Amino acid sequence: MQIFLDFESDEPIYLQLKHQIIAGIAKKELKPGDRLPSVRALAADIGINLHTVNKAYQQLKQEGFILIHRQKGVVVHPEGVPEADEAYRTKLEQALSPLIAESVCRGIGEKEFQQLCRRLFQKFTDREGDNP
Incomplete structure (x- = not known):
């Protein structure tokens, strides 16, 4: 999955990143258990601050889209995204x-x-x- 960011957009970069990862999950480009790049690796790959990536990842974690393990890294939630409540x-x-x-x-x-x-x-x- 490729990430495309619009640095001229009014939408903050971390939200663009978050929305693109969610879209990747929705389109099944990212499947449960798939590994995502580390915060540092993704920041370096797309040329943004690592705190920006961290903010997107933390929101995705809070909303149940991903898990963050110290040893295993970042993965799409293996049990899938929680159902809408x-x-x-x-x-x-x-x-x-x-x-x-x-x-x-x-x-x-x-x-x-x-x-x-x-x-x-x-x-x-x-x-x-x-x-x-």
């Missing part, structure tokens, strides 16, 4: 609400919004998604 669903709703509100303000209808979501969802899966 009520707290995650609440977080998802809070993240989507402003996007939906802005879409409504800009004249994007529900059908168009759903089509966009379906297309993006399919980017991360091999299946057609859950069609209503």
